[in-house]
Amino acid sequence: MYNLLYYQIVVQLCVTLTDLECDHIVKVYGSTSADSVNSAAEFQQQESAAGTTNNRRRAGQQQQSSSQLGKAMALVLSQTSDLSHLRRDCIPSTSSSAAAAAAGSSSTTSTNPGVFSATAIEVNLKSMELQLQALCLPFLRVAALLRQHLYRHEMPEISAPGLEFVRLVYYLELVTDSMDWDCFNASKGLCFIPGTETTLPLFWCQQLMEVRPPADTVRELVLINQHSLWQQPRLLELPREYERLFTYYHERPCLNCYKVPKESSICLLCGTIVCLKQNCCAENDCCEAVRHTLSCGGGIGIFLVVTSTYIIVIRGRRACLWGSLYLDDFDEEDRDLKRGKPLYLSKDRFNLLESQWLSHKFAHTKHTWVFHRDLL
Ligand SMILES: [Zn+2]
Ligand SMILES: [Zn+2]
Ligand SMILES: [Zn+2]
Structure with missing residues (x-):
C-alpha cells in the first residue's frame, strides 16, 4: 500500500x-x-x-x-x-x-x-x-x-x-x-x-x-x-481594526436579494452576507441566517452583525448573543457602536470562539440560549 x-x-x-x-x-x-x-x-x-x-x-x-x-x-x-x-x-x-x-x-x-x-x-x-x-x-x-x-x-x-x-x-x-x-x-x-x-x-x-x-x-x-495536506477548519480571518471591517461590509448588498441588509451579518464560516431577521430573504417563514446555518454550518452558525459588532451563534433551534470580538483600548465592548471608539480585534476572544466551535462546546457555554423560531 x-x-x-x-x-x-x-x-x-x-x-x-x-x-x-x-x-x-x-x-x-x-x-x-x-x-x-x-x-x-x-x-x-x-x-x-x-x-x-x-x-x-x-x-x-x-x-x-x-x-x-x-x-x-x-x-x-x-x-x-x-x-x-x-x-x-x-x-x-x-x-x-x-x-x-x-x-x-x-x-x-x-x-x-x-x-x-x-x-x-x-x-x-x-x-x-x-x-x-x-x-x-x-x-x-x-x-x-x-x-x-x-x-x-x-x-x-x-x-x-x-x-x-x-x-x-x-x-x-x-x-x-x-x-x-x-x-x-x-x-x-x-x-x-x-x-x-x-x-x-x-x-x-x-x-x-x-x-x-x-x-x-x-x-x-x-x-x-488524492493526497492533500489537511488543515483544521478555521473561522474567517478578521481585520484588526473594526473600522476596516465596517467600511468593507456595511454597504455591501446581499447576493440573494441584492439589497443592502438592514442588519448586515457575515457568516464567519464562509463570509457570506445574510439579511438577519429580514423578510426579503426569508423562505417558508425561515429567515436567511437560519437557512444559511443549515446549508453552511450543518446547524451551527456564527454570524458577526456588522452594525452592532456582536456575534450571534445559532445552534439548531436556539441562538445566543455570544458577545463581541472587538474591544476598545480599555478592553470594553461597544455594542451597537454607540460610543464610536476605535475597536480592535481581541485575539483571545477570537480564539475562544473558534475553539468552542471546533470542539462543539457551544452547548456548555454560559450564554443565554433562546429559541429563534426561524426569525434570525
Ligand atoms: Zn456560511
Ligand atoms: Zn439576504
Ligand atoms: Zn435580503
Missing part, C-alpha cells in the same frame, strides 16, 4: 514540473534499461554517468535522498510521455509553498523553476522529498492509529513536526534498519516483492495512461483530491 502511495505522490509531484525540469530529471535519473530502482550499485553508476554528461561539479554532492526520488520521477515520466496530458507548466510549483509549510525549514526551495540550473533542480528535489513526506502523513497517521488500536503498541512521541514522518515510518515498521539521517528518505519505506521494484510501478503508469475520462478529471484527481 505504501508503495502505491509513494508512486501516486510521485505522479502528483511530477505534474508540477516544467518541461525543462522533466527533461533534466529523465536525463539525470532515468535509465535506459528496465532495471531495479532500488539497486544501490546501479544508482552509483547512474550517479557518475550523470556527472559526466551533465555537471561534473555536482556529481559528488548529489544526495542519495534526492536521487531515489529523482529515479522514481524519471521512471514515471519516461513511462507516461512526461505526463504531458496532465502537466501544466504554468501551475505555480506547489513544491515551494507546501513544502515550506510542511517542513518549516525548506527556505532554500527553488522559487524559480523556470530557470534551468542544475543546483536549482537539486534543491527542488530536496524540497519535493519533504513535500512527498508531508503528503504521506495523512495515510501514515491513519495506519498508525490502526496499528495502535489493533496491537496496543505505544505510539511514538513526536517532538517536532519535522520528525513525524520518520517516527511513523519506524513505528509502522516500514523501515526497520537504523541509518544516518542523511541517508533517510521516503523511498526507504518501499517494500516491493523482489523483482517487482520496477515492473509494478511500470504497470501502474500504464494503468494511469489508460484512464480515459477527459484529462481535466484525471488532473483534478491527481492534483487536488
Whole structure:
C-alpha cells in the first residue's frame, strides 16, 4: 500500500514540473534499461554517468535522498510521455509553498523553476522529498492509529513536526534498519516483492495512461483530491481594526436579494452576507441566517452583525448573543457602536470562539440560549 502511495505522490509531484525540469530529471535519473530502482550499485553508476554528461561539479554532492526520488520521477515520466496530458507548466510549483509549510525549514526551495540550473533542480528535489513526506502523513497517521488500536503498541512521541514522518515510518515498521539521517528518505519505506521494484510501478503508469475520462478529471484527481495536506477548519480571518471591517461590509448588498441588509451579518464560516431577521430573504417563514446555518454550518452558525459588532451563534433551534470580538483600548465592548471608539480585534476572544466551535462546546457555554423560531 505504501508503495502505491509513494508512486501516486510521485505522479502528483511530477505534474508540477516544467518541461525543462522533466527533461533534466529523465536525463539525470532515468535509465535506459528496465532495471531495479532500488539497486544501490546501479544508482552509483547512474550517479557518475550523470556527472559526466551533465555537471561534473555536482556529481559528488548529489544526495542519495534526492536521487531515489529523482529515479522514481524519471521512471514515471519516461513511462507516461512526461505526463504531458496532465502537466501544466504554468501551475505555480506547489513544491515551494507546501513544502515550506510542511517542513518549516525548506527556505532554500527553488522559487524559480523556470530557470534551468542544475543546483536549482537539486534543491527542488530536496524540497519535493519533504513535500512527498508531508503528503504521506495523512495515510501514515491513519495506519498508525490502526496499528495502535489493533496491537496496543505505544505510539511514538513526536517532538517536532519535522520528525513525524520518520517516527511513523519506524513505528509502522516500514523501515526497520537504523541509518544516518542523511541517508533517510521516503523511498526507504518501499517494500516491493523482489523483482517487482520496477515492473509494478511500470504497470501502474500504464494503468494511469489508460484512464480515459477527459484529462481535466484525471488532473483534478491527481492534483487536488488524492493526497492533500489537511488543515483544521478555521473561522474567517478578521481585520484588526473594526473600522476596516465596517467600511468593507456595511454597504455591501446581499447576493440573494441584492439589497443592502438592514442588519448586515457575515457568516464567519464562509463570509457570506445574510439579511438577519429580514423578510426579503426569508423562505417558508425561515429567515436567511437560519437557512444559511443549515446549508453552511450543518446547524451551527456564527454570524458577526456588522452594525452592532456582536456575534450571534445559532445552534439548531436556539441562538445566543455570544458577545463581541472587538474591544476598545480599555478592553470594553461597544455594542451597537454607540460610543464610536476605535475597536480592535481581541485575539483571545477570537480564539475562544473558534475553539468552542471546533470542539462543539457551544452547548456548555454560559450564554443565554433562546429559541429563534426561524426569525434570525
Ligand atoms: Zn456560511
Ligand atoms: Zn439576504
Ligand atoms: Zn435580503
